[in-house]
Amino acid sequence: MHNFNSGPSILPRDVLLEAAEAIYNFNNIGLSILEIGHRTEWFKNVIDESRLLVKELLNLDDQFEVLFLHGGATTQFMQVPMNFLSPGKNAAYCVNGIWGKKAITEAKLFGNVNTACSSADQNFTYIPKNLEIPAGSVYLHITSNNTVEGTQWQELPQTNVPLVADMSSDIFSRKRDFAACSLIYAGAQKNAGIAGTTIVIIRKDFLKNKNENVPAILDYQNHILADSLLNTPPVFAIYVSLLTLQWIKKEGGIDEMEKRSLERADFFYDALDRLPLFVPIVKKEDRSRMNAVFTIDDKKLEKKFLDVCSENGLIGIKGHRSIGGLRVSMYNALPMESLELLVKIMEQFSQQYTS
Amino acid sequence: MHNFNSGPSILPRDVLLEAAEAIYNFNNIGLSILEIGHRTEWFKNVIDESRLLVKELLNLDDQFEVLFLHGGATTQFMQVPMNFLSPGKNAAYCVNGIWGKKAITEAKLFGNVNTACSSADQNFTYIPKNLEIPAGSVYLHITSNNTVEGTQWQELPQTNVPLVADMSSDIFSRKRDFAACSLIYAGAQKNAGIAGTTIVIIRKDFLKNKNENVPAILDYQNHILADSLLNTPPVFAIYVSLLTLQWIKKEGGIDEMEKRSLERADFFYDALDRLPLFVPIVKKEDRSRMNAVFTIDDKKLEKKFLDVCSENGLIGIKGHRSIGGLRVSMYNALPMESLELLVKIMEQFSQQYTS
Incomplete structure (x- = not known):
């Protein structure tokens, strides 16, 4: 199977093998990872190493704390304003897709909220360049990669206001000035593990503003x-x-992940631009390296294309139920071979159906 | 290893084997359970069957909804009052241990809270029989089994007020009138799976009172x-x-779990009562079938006993860090052989050190 799922998504084979082994026998202690107490030295080593690896991979110093919490990004949508926003205070939100819309909706329960920018006018197919951030805002919230709409902030916005970033779908995939953020959160199920935990990174001095x-x-x-x-x-x-972070480090860290990610994205978007049957819908400069979103104008052909993919073991290519169309997710663990096969099939399909 | 952990805790061997197999290849679909999308038919079948099995095993009809949520019971401590309590309204709490104390602390953030009963006067070593529940309380909250202190409600309290029960450590282990509850929650990591999800069961008509x-x-x-x-x-x-619920059903359902649980508890408490070196600290009629809490008066001997257990592959017997002492957890998956070995070691130790 070739797995283009948007999340939960493909994991490195080594991670799967080690995870399965640990269910039989964790670190040769004679117990399953599913049966050990969370206050044992065994697990303390797991969580301590995980937290250190996050900081090492993202180049963060001791001004930052790393947590692994329950829940996903949706929990953070309300947990961030619950901790930092209150009636009479303002927060600013960049609304560039379905997740940003959900985040701002939650924030409104806790205080005043301003839209710093929105790309709703063009169906969230671009990232706005001009932001309006009211002075005194307690934070500015962005979604660094829009999994559903296929856009990505190529650079974090420059601002004097504390920056809060939902990096669920592109953390550990590219170099960024992570230390410029006051709070980063990321559901693990794309580039950092499986559904069920969220990495939260907080700059210590930001906590002084906590409710x-x-x-x-x-x-x-x-x-x-x-x-x-x-x-x-x-x-x-x-x-x-932990296994996924260890794998990233072993493979060469974020530098290597970014290199591979650029190779994948360049290869795939090149095909999209070459083959007129497939219509990319995101503004070129704002295209996501993680999720390529596109359509086929003829909806019957789109359905047929999905069937052909399915017959060839290519899965997860249907667009998000909120916008339809097609989407190819290219996370860290996706082998180039999967993309090559997909592009080959796109070329054949294109040849067959382009009039 | 013989695993007496209080949670995360021992799982049936069949469940471990199937879980590991599903990481290699879930249901022979050629993908890992860790890589499938949550909106696929594959996962929909998993969650639908899980929800149905909960209702079937607990004998609940369609007046009840079953959810599998993120987080553990600690999340429910605040989620329950956030949904049902508000300033000017009253909720009543039975405070019979550390978890009940934590639950009532969270509730106080949302509205008025009354203590319906407390066993703090005797270090939480019993379950009070008389409850004071102010008329008009929006709910009464109990902890059905106190994992840390080793007490258990043998019968749910009779009340006209909606009953909310934290059943984290004894759900699926004994027959109860589950349908008498308006809301039940249970972190899965004792008798219903692993850490990372909580089962929440809600009576539909209770939801009319939701904030x-x-x-x-x-x-x-x-x-x-x-x-x-x-x-x-x-x-x-x-x-x-799901695997754990399927195992419970296959083994004979709650009836069989209760039968085995009684056998285990009778066998172990009998040893505790026979061997004067070991001091049970819970009132006899309120003893938990899940967690037996006891001490050795001589703290040096207690430490030595833990060492002997450890040398014999018996783990998880140290009491909770908040109260110390010793604790033996006897969840559904614990084989009688583990308890027999433990009791044999207790007898030998007793013979050696009783003066």
């Missing part, structure tokens, strides 16, 4: 004080993140 | 409307729950 009376499990400070062991964490999900 | 403006991911009604697929759920954790 009081946040429920214990949603208070970032509590998790930091408890070394990410405030309650029973999602042990196995964190273990798979 | 407005709850953040999307914390609103029970949203999850019901979305068929437990509001966001990317913890796919693998839910799959392990």
Whole structure:
């Protein structure tokens, strides 16, 4: 199978093999990773190494804390404003797709919210270049990669306001000035593991602005004080993140991931631009290296194309149910061979059906 | 290894084998369970069957909804009052241990809270029989089994107020009138799977009392409307729950689990009562069938006993860090052989060190 899923998505084969082995016998201790206590040295080593690897791979110093929390990015949509926004305060949001829209909706429950930019006028097919950020905003929120719409911020916005970034679908895939962010969150199920845990990275000085009376499990400070062991964490999900982070490091770190990602994206978008049957819909300079979104004008042909992909073991190419069309996700673990086969099939399909 | 962990804890061997197999190849589809999309038919079948099995095993009809949510019971401590309590309204809490204390602390953030009963006067070593529940309380909250203190409600309290029960450590282990509850929650990592998902069971008519403006991911009604697929759920954790529920059913359901649980508890408490070196600390009638809590008066001997257990491959017997002492957890998957070996070692140790 060739797995182009948008998330949960393809994982490195080595990670799958080690994860399965650890279910039989974790680190040769005679117990399954699914049965060990979360306060054992065994698990403490897992979570400590995971947190260190995040910092090492993203080049973050000790000004930053790393947490592995329950839930996905949707939990963070409300947890961020619950911790930092309150009535009378303002937060600014860049709304560039379905996830940004969901994030801003949650923020409105907690305080005043301004739209710093929106690309709704053109169906979220681009990233706006001009931002309006009211002075005194407690943070600016962006979605660094829009998984559904296939756009990506090529550079983080420059701002004096603390930057909060949902990096769920492009963390660990490209170099960025991660240290410029005050808070980064990322559901693990794309480039950092499986569904069930979210990596949260917080700059310590940002925590000074945290609200009081946040429920214990949603208070970032509590998790930091408890070394990410405030309650029973999602042990196995964190273990798979560790394996994935180790794999990234072994392969050459973010530099290598970015190199491969650029090769994949260049190769695939080149095909999209060559083959007129397939219509890319995102503004060229804002195209995502992770998720290529496109269509075939003739909807019957689009369906047929999906059938051909399916017959050839290529899965996960249907667009998100909210916008339809086609989408090819090219995360860190996707082998070039999968893309080559896909492009070959696109070429054949194009030849057959282009009049 | 003989695993007496309090949670995450021992799982049936069949479940471990199937879980590992599914990481290689899920249901022979050529993909790992860790790589499939959560909106595929494959996963929809997993979650649908899991929800049905919960209802079947607990003998619940269609008045009840079953959800598999992110997070553990600690998340429910605040999610329950966030959905049902508000300023000016009252909720009643039975405070019989560390988890009940944490639950009531969270509730106080949302509205008025009354202590319906407490066993703090005797270090939480019993379950009070008299409850004071103010008329008009929006719910009564209990912890059905106190994992840390080793007490258990043998019968659910009779009340006209909607009953909310944290059953994290004894769900699926004994017959109860589950349908008498308005809301049940249970972190999966004891008798229902692994850390990373929580089963929430809600009586539909209780939802009429739900608050407005709850953040999307914390609103029970949203999850019901979305068929437990509001966001990317913890796919693998839910799959392990499915395997565990299937195992329970195959073995004979709750009736059989209760029978085995009684055998284990009778056998172990009998040893505790026979061997004067070991001091049970819970009132006899309130003893938990899941977690037996006891001490050795001489703390040096207690430490030595733990060493002897460890040398014999018996793990997880140290008491919770909040109260110390010793604890033996006897969940559904614990083989009688493990308990027999433990009791044999206790007898030898007792013979050696009883003066």
